[in-house]
Amino acid sequence: MSKNSTTTSTEMASILNFLSLLLLISFVHQGISNWDDCNYYKNVQLMQERTDEQPRGWKVSIINTCKDCVFFDVRLNCTGFVPYRPLDPKVLTIVNNTCYVNEGGIGYIPYNSNYSFTYLSYSPTGYDFTVHHAAISCNLPPAPPPPLLV
Template structure:
């Protein structure tokens, strides 16, 4: 009986560790893809950017690198708000698990990278 109980407790501990690992998110689970739309604005190509939360948790206050980002056609500030060398996505609002935020800009190609986010605290418990 104690033999089975030991293995059951070990199994529960391993399952708990595995589940915690699955729920812990960072801004590293934010994926970004950029494609050309085929349009030109002011002689510059237009780009469509998709920011995807691949984590199983809601993330908010998602910030992207934007140092030197200077588009000919700026992004709506409620979608991408410049704040020094970073930009705040959707006014810091929630990007649910599996959700995608899109925005377009015209100008030179720019490689956005996630640099920060806040994960829903209830998800990391």
Template sequence: MAFALKYFILFLVLSMVSQGMCRCTFGDIQIRTVRTGREIAGQPEWKVTVTNTCKCLQKHVTLSCGGFAPVKPVKPWLLQPQGNTCLLIKGAALPAGATANFIYAGQPYIFRPVVSTVDPSCKN
């Protein structure tokens, strides 16, 4: 009886730990911005790479972008402004480990992930 109880508790603890590790959030979205070396209308050009570091697919990735005013706008299908936020790739899925890139010219801007939807069927 004690043997079965020990294994049941071990199973329960491992289930909770593994389930906790499976949870992805918008915090698993990494954003890297680098200067391309080009200038447009006297402003530096920047390449932004958004990477899903989670093992699960994420969609509806939304970034902060209040006050973002580039002189070379981003193509709307890549970054769609919605008030103080911007929807990445029209809300399409960003698979595990995948990246989405966009380029803009203007003052440097620090994008931050605000929200995303994690595929509910994902099991790491």
């Protein structure tokens, strides 16, 4: 009888350990899936609109639409971009053909925030900025509780 109860306890511990492992894998997969679901191709949106400034004022807004992640080191392709007047380097830093957003790329752009900058240009349509890089940091779910030892 004690042999059967020992076997049952061992089997129960194995089942609990297996279930804990499945739970852990599920949480890790969910975290990875969230990271895969968010990327700068679809979650860093650029919008541009005219302002009242002269000669032609433009406001560029950069919006993070991923609720689980923040973006940083955001870089725009700005080949040939020449603003009418210098921009604040904390807002936009131009190096060769790359524009580093938000303090040289070190500033974060959290979910649903609207990071924006303005510039003046003689172009009637504004400059065609495109995002060509953004690093991402996502919240992973909390670690599952440790397995119960029987």
